[in-house]
Amino acid sequence: MRIDDRTLNRVTLERQLLLRRSPMPPLEAVGRLVGSQAQASNDPYLGLWTRLAGFALADLSDRLTDRSLVRASMLRGTQHLVRADDYWWLRRLIEPALARGRQAAFGRQTADLDPAELAAAATELLTGRTLTRPQPGQNRRS
Template identity: 35%
Template sequence: MDSLVARTVSQGLAGARPVSVADSVRRVVGLQAQDVRANRLAVRARTDGLTRADVDAAVADGTVVRTWAMRGTLHMLAAEDAGWVVALLGPRFAHGLRGRRAQLGLTDDICARGADVIAEAAKTPKSRAELVDALAAEGIEIDPKTQAPAHLIGYAALTGVIRRGPDRSDDEPTYVRLEESPTLDEAKALARLAERYVVGHAPATAEDFAAWSGLPLGKARAAFTGAEPNHQDPGRVVRLVGHFDAYLLGYRDRTLAVPAAYAKRIQAGGGFVMPAVLVDGRAVATWRRARGRIEIEPFGTLPKGIEGAIDQEIADIARFLSDDRSA
């Protein structure tokens, strides 16, 4: 099977797709979640028949959780994976941000005490402003107009104290205590993470695993086995994936999936990754929603015979979003 098609199957973008949010997330370990709307669409592309309300319900009932994990960035993970993944990766990224916290006046002592206060306050979902108030009530004053609150909350999350909670009706994020769960020693956790990565991303390399996870290359190579699953050929695959999709962020680079001439159409600069139209795993266009309609912007001439499949994907996105006019 072609490498790109095999990747689409590994990623859950082709072949039989699950009908639960948790199964779609578990397949790739985690889905990027800084942008809630894009996160929902990543689930849509990997499931069959769900709606945005189903994704929000899975977050609300704790079946899946959003927390800081791979590369120290916000991801959605299945609830049973959050504890051991954060325990493995979080402290590394928390340590890496120590210098920036110091610049903001967040000493190690303040961070330790602040994390305890945040954990107590976050027994029920709290907004950032509410956590700042809880800190102030315990004598820890931080300026809400600076990045200090975000960094202290990030420290608490990366050290396994809290996670993102359900968004409020105005899309304001909340934070809630991370439920305790069994953790693994580092060697077992590394082996499990590498195995799970391969299942959801193959074909891939140890270098891809390191770039995706944020682990040092030496640790990634030691844990990586490269054993790839066998997949049945799914036939032609046309899928519309949203911003920051794991298919375009889960590897060291995108050269296999994105023609070099169009790389800047997918990522013009910074970390902003555009929605893409994938045909048999290769990006052939970008897409965007404008005035409630999806507009396709091809990279030259589209492959023949895919118009109907693109129309089906557009219709499925509309079905998935249903009454959501802002997503």
């Protein structure tokens, strides 16, 4: 059986929760979407608000606080909101592409750094606190 373009379009929009607001909770919605754009801080809130009936800010904030949802560099190397249990298998799949992108963007600046040491320094810098985007650069070694 062949599916016409209109039917395919409707099915795609339904799967992405874009035809009507759904009663499903944010954790289930993000899992269904696999990842939701989160490049700007408001993007995941707006994306879920447009998709979910009765959505409130705390519905997402609480899931970020309890770490059942995470915001991380994922698809296309941009920030996405994903379920924590999906993060690990997705990250393993995309790690080679992210490493190539990181090398292309920061290869000269990080050429003399061990990636594990860089990750450890970043972990130390970020553990137990939240920093604005400019703050990590203000704390770097000269």
